[in-house]
Amino acid sequence: MAEIIDIKVNGKQHRVEADADMPLLYLLRNKLEMNGPKYGCGIEQCGSCMVLLNGKAMPSCVIPGSAAAEYEVVTLDGLARGGKLSIVQQAFIDEQAAQCGYCMNGMIMSATALLSENPKPSDAEIRQALNRVLCRCGTHTRIINAVKKAAAQMNGTQKEEKP
Structure with missing residues (x-):
């Protein structure tokens, strides 16, 4: 069942309608149209989907999007500042x-x-x-x-x- 998820990604607050158990990876790619994290295996084995959750690298394929709302999420796109790469x-x-x-x-x-x-x-x-x-x-x-x-x-x- 869909619910509203409030999540902070790359310093911006987003309000997304999604199933509570939708993986963060899908929420980022399909709902927020962010292409940094990639789908590789879906079982936390390849690392293609890594994001930073409160500064720690974590696989986004196994974390429910609703659980990620408790964290500050940074994607590859969020590392650049003012048009300059990190x-x-x-x-x-x-x-x-x-x-x-x-x-x-x-x-x-x-x-x-x-x-x-x-x-x-x-x-x-x-x-x-x-x-x-x-x-x-x-x-x-x-x-x-x-x-x-x-x-x-x-x-x-x-x-x-x-x-």
Whole structure:
């Protein structure tokens, strides 16, 4: 049975009519027309659907949209500010970390959550944080380099390249 769900996504309040048990992923994609989180497996195994819930990377395919109303939800689209990509998003582009791009939502959201909690992660900590996201393209080295680059920029230990 449909109900009204009040949910804050990317800093904006939304009022959506949906079934209470509709997965957050479907609410975001089908009701709010957000394309960042992807459908991959629907059983919390691939990470394509990651969003930030109160700053923590969580799979949106298994969380009911009504339960997510208790959180501040951030999608890939919500990381950019004022038309400028986040440091993590830009680092993924700079390092050419994407191949097919399907896992990128999960990788970027997981990296963003990691760096907000741990601004100077080791390689092992980066791998652990990204472990929940399945990628079959083989760009893992570039992905790790992108996270390291973003961390360095956030910590001021790497100067931004000028064109």
